Amino acid sequence: xxxxxxxxxxxxxxxxxxxxxxxxxxxxxxxxxxxxxxxxxxxxxxxxxxxxxxxxxxxxxxxxxxxxxxxxxxxxxxxxxxxxxxxxxxxxxxxxxxxxxxxxxxxxxxxxxxxxxxxxxxxxxxxxxxxxxxxxxxxxxxxxxxxxxxxxxxxxxxxxxxxxxxxxxxxxxxxxxxxxxxxxxxxxxxxxxxxxxxxxxxxxxxxx
Numbered sequence: 001x002x003x004x005x006x007x008x009x010x011x012x013x014x015x016x017x018x019x020x021x022x023x024x025x026x027x028x029x030x031x032x033x034x035x036x037x038x039x040x041x042x043x044x045x046x047x048x049x050x051x052x053x054x055x056x057x058x059x060x061x062x063x064x065x066x067x068x069x070x071x072x073x074x075x076x077x078x079x080x081x082x083x084x085x086x087x088x089x090x091x092x093x094x095x096x097x098x099x100x101x102x103x104x105x106x107x108x109x110x111x112x113x114x115x116x117x118x119x120x121x122x123x124x125x126x127x128x129x130x131x132x133x134x135x136x137x138x139x140x141x142x143x144x145x146x147x148x149x150x151x152x153x154x155x156x157x158x159x160x161x162x163x164x165x166x167x168x169x170x171x172x173x174x175x176x177x178x179x180x181x182x183x184x185x186x187x188x189x190x191x192x193x194x195x196x197x198x199x200x201x202x203x204x205x206x207x208x
Contacts, residue, residue, distance in 0.1 A: 041099070144186070
């Protein structure tokens with residue numbers, strides 16, 4: 001809640017090998033970027049200037065910002081705190097791209113690219129820290145929602161149970177289904193394709 005995590009730009013990924021002593025960040029690449037920015041500033045911006053917005057960039061950013069605020073309002077306080085600097089990151093990234101293009105205002109292309117990066121960073125942060133402070137039962141419910149989202153919002157009940165596997169016992173799985181259905185997040189209905197006397201059930205995602 002103190003704002004430590006949201007100052008960073010998290011990048012997700014799995015290592016495919018053991019690296020006990022990883023190489024430091026490429027210092028030469030960082031120097032090249034800084035040198036290129038310095039060259040552009042020296043050649044095109046001899047006096048300090050205020051970075052302005054193009055008309056199109058303002059329109060694009062406003063749409064993104066309003067959608068981001070709506071998403072924030074649906075998050076817990078903890079998760080909102082993890083992502084509350086995303087707009088700041090987006091604007092800073094857009095400024096760098098615009099300057100590298102020799103512009104003195106934030107361009108449409110730069111802000112559109114920065115928003116894509118920002119949305120990736122937002123999703124990554126929520127994915128990495130999304131279970132912080134969540135109970136075991138809450139994590140199982142989140143797993144069910146994620147599985148359904150990854151399968152276009154619907155899965156057979158048996159298929160879903162097998163997918164969750166050993167991460168939850170039968171009682172925990174059934175309790176999670178009960179909690180989610182009671183909260184109107186999922187619905188269990190008989191399969192229309194099943195012709196047997198004992199109908200199989202399908203789980204539908206109503207809202208994430």
